[in-house]
Amino acid sequence: MSVAKRIVIEPVTRVEGHGKVTILLDENGKVVQARLHIVEFRGFERFIQGRPFWEVPVLVQRLCGICPVSHHLAAAKAMDRVVGGEKLTPTAEKMRRLMHYGQIYQSHALHFFHLSSPDLLFGFDADVGIRNVIGVAGKYPDLAVQAVMMRKYGQEIIKATAGKKIHGTGAIPGGINKNLSLAERDGLLKEVEQQIAWSKGAVKIAKDYTVENLTKLAPFGSFDSNHLSLVRSDGAMDLYDGNLRAIDAQGKVILDQVDCQKYLDFIAEEVRDWSYMKFPFIRSLGPDKGWYRVGPLARLNTATFIDTPLAEAARKEFVAVTSGKPNNVTMAYHWARMIELLHAMEKMQALLNDKDLQGKDLVVKGQRREVGIGLLEAPRGTLFHHYVVDKNDMIVAANLIVSTTNNNEPMNRAVAKVARDHLQGVEITEALLNHVEVAIRAYDPCLSCATHALGQMPLMLAVVDHRGQVLDEKSRG
């Protein structure tokens, strides 16, 4: 297996990174490419090597303050393979699923209401002094409170299943280390109906906005692409487990039911000299045609159906807009994200009423292996964890493909499309900054793999001519 090269970026900054966008022009001043430079997590391979494998599901949570549960569970799934315990007990699998749906729920709620809703509620071109969460709190206080309470509910689910708010220890190789007590269950059940109602309301907001503004949104940062995600063996959306499926922009199947343990036979990563983040692609199509989108939009496109009734009804409305064909509208990510939010809440409701969660059979083990691969659908898309463990139980190699890396090429394409449509001359206008921001945000990139954000994450935008000369440069944030 290939081991990711350790990359150190200087100057080391404590801020979680910045989003630096370079727009490249040709000799005629036309946009030829946009490059989104993202500071990815650094030094993880070195950090993890030499650690005992059972520590990994806890250690990997330190990769990211935003989606620690996704890393926790992906690593645990990989280590299930190492201990030969991949066929979990019903209690273990359902506890993990509950934890995962809690993570999806809180993450999607945060993104939609606190990061994206200002764009939707106030318009892309509204003053940035208003177009923010504080602005939403001022004009739509009920919505803002609701969003906080949805996020809080997801966090409470995580705490009850992972054991604590941070550095959760719930998932262990081959299972889980606790079940859900009746007191925990009853406390969480009290809020279920309210959370379902809020989730339905969120889908309505996203749907109404998208449908009412479709003419404007359809071309915004949009392009045809492949889509990739895990699906269940019957094609249903499955955010925790399943096999890989990829389709093209027209819906033609590229891959289907690919065993995650064989992902390297189907997925490769390209290195480009200008980016620290790799560019994954489907091997059979090559890097030029094999790149793909992941995340809510991709999952809505790849799934044959959703196995919860309210989300499935919402999915049918979603696919009707494109007459059953894949939806390639970048801004449709928001609608897809809210359908998943509702699905996650329905799943949590069902799980909380499932007596298996109070079961006592928590761990299984089988034949020891040296390689462990774990994939799941994190809030932002497919997450790959791959480890090699030596005979002394120590990690000797690790390779991770995080969701934001999977969306690397699409985010660059989205920015390029926006630049082509909105760059006039070489001057970076407020409107261009706004539109680049909105396009990137649709993908919900998680850039918190570096240290936490003290202060805010600046967006830096530069226009560069064909000789490499910077024609204009602006920063915001």
Added chain:
Amino acid sequence: MRQADDKVLLYGFGNPARGDDGLGPALVEAIAALALPGVRVDANYQLTVEDAAEMGHYQAVVFVDAATDGPSPFWFSRIDDSGVGRLGFSSHSVTPAEVVALARDLFGTKVAAYALGIRGHAFGEFDEGLSVPARDNLDQAVAFARKALAERRFEEYVQEFGYPAAGLGGSTWKA
């Protein structure tokens, strides 16, 4: 306005796997071991919007964080939530000032909020453990926090230990 409990929340944030970024949680861990009366401790990798819902339970909140600049071993400033602006374009975390502003706007909570910044030196790569100078700073910050949480003369400490950095609002910290 909510009736706040007569408690102080000491809230450290940072990633312990990022070298000195873990100073905030490290201080909280040290104070937690003392079990000071009327003090609740909490820690997280970063602050999030739901933290705003908790502010109403406290008379005062002290956010503890690693500092990349300012005086060693630590500084102590008042958090100014006026004029809190936008979130970063894709950042999922919020600043102490944004937590306080959201608590005010969404939950009608007015809480006295302060920041204790402990000067760190090594940030960046994954590396558990604090640098030697950061450890020294932590020891002095723990001694200060212990005294401050007992005496609760926060405004006086702002005068004594405030970090009057340019653009940060004098002795207040507008993160």
